[in-house]
Amino acid sequence: MSQTVTSTVKHSIISDFKEITKIRLSVSVVFSSLAGYLLGVETVNYTTLLLLAFGGYFMVGASNAFNQIIEKDLDALMDRTKNRPIPAGRMSVSTAFIIASVFTVSGIAILYSINPQTAMFGAISIFLYTCAYTPLKTKTPLAVFVGAIPGAIPFMLGWVAATNDFGIEPGTLFAIQFFWQFPHFWAIGWFLFEDYKKGGFFMLPTGKQDKGTAVQTIMYTIWTILVSIVPAFGFTGRLYLTPISAVIVFLLGLGMLYYAIQLYKKMTVLAAKQLMLASVSYITLLQIVYVIDKFIR
Structure with a gap:
């Protein structure tokens, strides 16, 4: 009996740790960073690759x-978040703060060991997400614009880790992931609209599930597609995409655009x-295509 209780407690602690650090989201961010590194590097250094993975996480x-510390009271109001460790009472704010602080120091230190610029962008990302995006979410739909900045850093961060340089190449990678985030987050904001409303979050550009939001989603999807094929035209330095890959x-972009248009036509949660889902598939497959294109040409 005691063994069962102990294993349950251990499972709960592990689950709560994974939840407070959002391990699934972290894995997708690490994937973007590693893709950016592989695009920028001349010769792969597996130690740097490992450091980047841990630093990114x-x-x-x-x-x-x-x-989650800042939004603990609002999280308690929403079905999607009320079972998170802090609002559910399974983790104290002080414990979460210790985890967050240790992760901040460890992350910046690890990224600094790669090169100072990588650490700087990592620190900017944490600062903007925590001190700008999070408090703005209950104030203005422009929070999505602010949140898209730290959200776009990982793909770029990999290139900077590989080269210790910021130029047109990492800037292009940043732009791709920046524009992509608008249709991605507005789709989430749409199907979680009622739940977000309980917490006072209005993530959609018009604040409503209306044609205006749907039109803007289509527009930003088109911008994402256009920026994603720019490297095929030779304007982006060492970042190049062959015509076939373009x-x-x-x-792939047309596939995402199809679903953006379907949202405009149907205006449903489904x-x-x-x-x-189409947006997640798009950015993942895009990064895979970019990396494969570099190594087979």
Whole structure:
């Protein structure tokens, strides 16, 4: 009996740790960072790759832990978040703060060991997410614009980790992930609209599930597609995409655009969920295509 209780407690602690640091989101961010590194590097250094993975995880984990501390009272109001460790009473604010602080220091230190610029962008990401995006979420739909900045850093961060340089190449990677986040987050804001409303969050650009939001979602999806194929035209330095890969990326983009148009036509929760899934597939496959394109040409 005591063994069962002990294993349950251990499971709860592990689950809560994963929840406070949002491990699934962290993994997707690490994936973006590693893709950016592989695009920027001349010769792969596996130690740097490992450091980037851990530094990226700590960076995102810190941001999410601070976010959940700040929003603990609002999280308790929403079905989606009321069972998180702090509002559910399974973790104290002080414990979460210790985790967030340790993750911040560890993340920045690890990224600094790669190079100072990588650490600087990592610190900017944590600061903007925690001190700008999080408090703005209950104030203005422009919070999504602010949140798109730290959200776009990981893809770029990988290139900076590989080169210790910020130029047109990492700037392009930043732009791709920056524009992509608008249809992605507006899709989430649409299908979680009622739940977000309970917490006082208005994430949609018009504040409503209306045609205006749907039109803007289509517009930003088109911008995402256009920015994603720019490297095929030779304007982006060492970041280059072959015509075949550009066509593949363009077709993937048309797939996401299809679901954005479906949201405009149907204006349903299901259509928003489909767009969200399409957007996740798009950015993941885009990064894979970019990396494969570099190593096979």
